[in-house]
Amino acid sequence: MQNNIYIYILVMAVVTYLIRMLPLAIWRKEITSPFVKSFLFYVPYACLAAMTFPAILSATMSVISGAVGFVVALYLAYKERSLLTVALIACAAVFVVERVMVFFG
């Protein structure tokens, strides 16, 4: 890390705050463009999906346990369980798979 960590933090904080603040405090006009509205509507889904996969496969000690965590989370999310339930049971699934894998060396 040759860059300064505090500058990173400052940049993150300022950008994030401006995104939240500008529309609320200054720009009070409504967005009318259907393209811009649709784009903003789809951004969180595209962004969170891109962050999740394939990154989840390398988030744990092995690709196998990561994949199991992914499938379990996918299933529970599909069943519309709460954020916390999905997260914790996915963790538990990874934990169990990694314990089992120890037996197979």
Added chain:
Amino acid sequence: MKYESYKRGVVAGIPIALGYFAVSFTFGMAAVTGGLSIGQAVLISLTNLTSAGQFAGLNIILAGGSYWEIAMTQLIINLRYCLMSFSLSQKLVKEGSPIHRFVVAFGVTDEIFGVSASQEGRVSPYYNYGAMSVAIPGWTIGTLAGAVLGNILPDFVTSALGVAIYGMFLAIIIPPAKTNKAVLKVVIGAMLVSSLFAIVPVLNKVSGGFVIIITTLLVAGLAAYFCPIEEKEEKHAE
């Protein structure tokens, strides 16, 4: 009246704070395991108050990415707050000092926005302050706890907790994808595109932050062009 609003905000904020604690615990753990100090991890949470943005930002910091990359990544990932702030600007009470809007803005998160948007009629800024006054400590203290315990917990525990944030992301994006075909296509499309960046030679040299930016702009842009939303679906997003 102010106090009433504040109190209702606190009540709504308690379950949010508990969820935040769990997720920010894994953030603190990941930050310290990656080489940040406990104070730096806590400072990030206190000043940013955003899950996806912080996790992506942490990866860029640890990879030694440029300031430009981290700024662009935060802009794209947190662009959704822009939409929420727009919506909230129509929803907040008209009277009162404009200073309130600058303070309320700091606490625009998926969850706090969610509870304040679901209020009947206009919302008092004190309602948001109530929710923020428990949610922000939940997020910050969770980070502190994770950062302190991150080095003490055995590897197999930290490994398992590593998927928590992704589980949370899936819990956000999958339910709407069941009923909205365009959202489903966006989710699958974004996962495919980001996988291409991981596998294909040359493309796999692109750093993590830019992969998220390119994938998001490309997939959300195509979806907005080919499947523009109708007013009804936009309500759903709130």
